[in-house]
Amino acid sequence: MMNNPLLKIPFRYGLLGGAVGSIAIAVLYFIGRHPFLIPVYFDFRIFIFGVFIFFSLKELRDYYQQGVLFFWQGMVGSYVFIVTSALIGSGFTWCFARWNAGFLPSYIEKLQQQMLGFNEEIIRSVGVEAYNQQLNKLPSTSPMDLAGDYFLKSLIIGLFLTIIISVILRKQPQTN
Numbered sequence: 001m002m003n004n005p006l007l008k009i010p011f012r013y014g015l016l017g018g019a020v021g022s023i024a025i026a027v028l029y030f031i032g033r034h035p036f037l038i039p040v041y042f043d044f045r046i047f048i049f050g051v052f053i054f055f056s057l058k059e060l061r062d063y064y065q066q067g068v069l070f071f072w073q074g075m076v077g078s079y080v081f082i083v084t085s086a087l088i089g090s091g092f093t094w095c096f097a098r099w100n101a102g103f104l105p106s107y108i109e110k111l112q113q114q115m116l117g118f119n120e121e122i123i124r125s126v127g128v129e130a131y132n133q134q135l136n137k138l139p140s141t142s143p144m145d146l147a148g149d150y151f152l153k154s155l156i157i158g159l160f161l162t163i164i165i166s167v168i169l170r171k172q173p174q175t176n
Helices: 005-030 044-064 071-099 103-117 119-126 128-140 143-169
Strands: none
Touching: 005 044, 005 071, 044 071, 044 143, 071 103, 071 143, 103 119, 103 128, 103 143, 119 128
């Protein structure tokens, strides 16, 4: 089954994308920007996923399918990439949070500061009860919570990129 280029090519790119994403997590943390506190629209995964999905589908289309790529093939290939990359990144996040004693506490501390600093805006958008519940649950955040957050956000970011790139790169056979 892994000899199928529709799975093999995106899987290989997913391994590489997961490694690059893991390095980005560590680098961002060590330069003082906690990777889990960056707004989603500035997330590093948008760039990484966009580039790697594009090149994996382009390679699949041009070298293995004689220039033909259907939309469904783009979606399947892209999600093989996304899931592979997300699993590696979330696994790294879990290991890094367990290994580095400051990673999780700095996340909790900085998020508490953000929540307390912008409490009126947050309360208006989610409500008092939800705000208080999140603030009270924050100190019990675990490495698994961060890993799950990374995985889920990767799937969400990947969904939008997958649709756009699959539409752009699709080519159907010409009928005479």
